[in-house]
Amino acid sequence: MSKEFVVAKNVIKRYVSGDLQVTALNGVNFDIDEGEFVVILGQSGAGKTTLLNVMGGMDIVTEGILSVDGVNLGALNKKRLTEFRRNDVGFVFQFYNLMPNLTALENVELAVELCKDAFDPKEVLKNVGLENRMKNFPGQLSGGEQQRVSIARAIAKNPKILLCDEPTGALDYETGKTVLQLLQDMCRQNKKTVIVVTHNAAIKDMADKVIHIRNGIISKTEINKEPKEVKELEW
């Protein structure tokens, strides 16, 4: 029933700055199925953000194959990568990255404007519980509300894949849980592939698949037969 949606084969990513060469990913292999909720777990500096960046078409791999929905991202030129981000990926960042001079609704519209099969921004904001905050600017919203706008913005694009970089990193415990619940619902109700990158090991129990990354390689891949509900998580 499920098919391999994201495939990484011997992915290497090196950064060169001057004489210094840093290997962030040193031969990464994994598969992610469509509709899976995946947690990529690792300490800071392990290479998890690099992995998220290359999966999201924000950066290109140095060696190896990384494909999303059958498309090898390494073979795309700059314009096609932009199109990939435009149509297929939704990003959620640790620091929300909302446009400060646009209202919550307009921030969602900003993303939707680009896509063909987008959802109605108002509907999506209603679904994340921001029905009454649509006309507020980011500066007038709490951290959790801002992160919900950011998730709404990612979801509304109706992307094939949702990539989240430490989505709870800047949030308190309760708010963090609300946000994770939202991501899990998104995955289960809309059958979207959701990949969450975090250093918070407590989150791994809610995932269908946990990919452990260490020093630029995958140290372990776990499959949770019975993922926990968000409310059962403790950290």
Next chain:
Amino acid sequence: MVMRTYFKTVFRTVKNNMGRFVAITLIIALGITFITGLGTLSHKFEESLGSIYKRTDVADIIVKTESATGFSEDTKKAITENENISKSVFLTMMDGMEINEKNARIYIAPLSEMEISKIELSDGRMPENGDEILVERASEFVDEVAIGETMEIMGGEKTVVGIAGNPLILYNGGEPDQVNEENLELIVYFDSQYINLPLPTTDIYLTIDKSDKLSYFSDEYIDEVDKTVSILEENAEEDLHFLTLEENKSYALAKSYAEKIDVITLIFPIFFVAVAALVVLTTMTRLIEEERSAIGCYQTLGYGDARIAFKYIGFSLFCSILGSAIGFAIGVVYLPYSIYPAFRIMFFMSEMVSSINPVMGIIAIISMIAVVNIVTAVLIKKEMEGQPANLLRPKSPKAGRVIFLEKIPFIWKHLSFRYKSTFRNIFRYVKHLLMTIVSVAGSTAIIVAGLGLYDISNSDTLETDMSYIGNSLSLISFVVIIFAIVLCLLVIFNLTNMNIGERKRELATLKVLGYYDWEVSGYIFREIFISSFFGIIFGIPAGYGITAFIFGYMDFGSVKDVNWYSYLAAALIVIALILIVDIIMHFKIKKIDMTSSLKTVE
């Protein structure tokens, strides 16, 4: 050790803000070049003419008699032996002559032994007998005269052996005769030593004792000459005319021309430097705003206010001193050379003198450095007055807010989504918007005034002298226009660069969302274009005002003579400059790295 760490932090601030450092250093350099170079122009002009007067020891006073038999021996003696007189020469000058059917003047003078007001050869050789003549280079028909050709003068065939220049005729737009005041078509010189006729002395050229340092264009010189003239007048027994350089057409024109140059070279640079100073202040204001949290951080670490302030004053001090030094060097050395040919359109001038008059430049440098650094210090002080905790928090109005346009649903509803965001951004910081408008308006106004000056310098005029002045001014206006365009380019570059710097995160976010490069760039460019457009709208009437002001002071031309399309041209030039900056900046925006720009919080 402390100094070294201090310089390190200053250099680091420079390195992190390279674009704006280069932009404001160049803007200061441009302003100082302009004011120093133009400020020394009238000095260069007067001293270069003066050096010809000095070299030839031009006559300070010319005495003329109405008597047909010329000066009597007694009068000659009385005048030349006066104790105020240094040297003298006698000569015969005849106006109202006709040579080859042309209105001509004949000088018969001791050409080879003239001690003062020397006639200098510009081509050929000196006459060696009474049948050889020189032709004056200021003759209207000098171009038709060839060395070796003969002319019939007073019933004899005379051969032209050389072309000569008279220091009393330096203006090349025509010398009027003293009979009908019509321009002389031909002026010739005979050497009196070969003329064996009893000639009446019509003119006595005199020089007075004067200091070597005295400038021919100074009031002191005129006073001294006038004093001598009044003594001579008192002692004179017959009806004599005393002429000084003030009555000399070339000298008088040069003087009024220098006054016009003075107006141009004072008013233009004042506006120019004012715009430059405003741009530098805008830049420093925005730098300090951006560094808010860093300033707060230093404060929490326990750094004293003075030490924190020095970091930023160091930046502005470095820019202003470096820019001033570059500007002064170029302004003194190079700029006058590019304008000097304008003077040679009007006057027979030799090489430009090397002496300079840097007063304007030095005043400008001192005021530029003082204004920029004092205001920077005030800005920092104001920023530091709050508690560190407040500084660490982002400034409150930074969050978006509803702008007045939204209250007019008729307009707001019809704006596309992108323009809504553009307008909110524009009105997000009213202070930035005002500074943008004023600086773009200022540089647009200078372009308008430069084009206006160009227009009047080309406008048809019946008077030859005026058209000569016009031709000469057109070159100066050209330099003004070029400088104004470069200033405007730097202003727009600097504004765009600052906008991009402040909005890196937003631009990176758009990239991640999948906006194409040109859509991302459009996000910044729309804003710059709209706010600059307001600048253009205000700049054109301001330019009209400056032009009218300059023409009024210069007593030359009228703002009505400025072509309507010059205003349009100024607007189009500024729009073209915006597009050029956009193209350059598109590459910078393309290079913004999504991944690194998104990691940090502001």
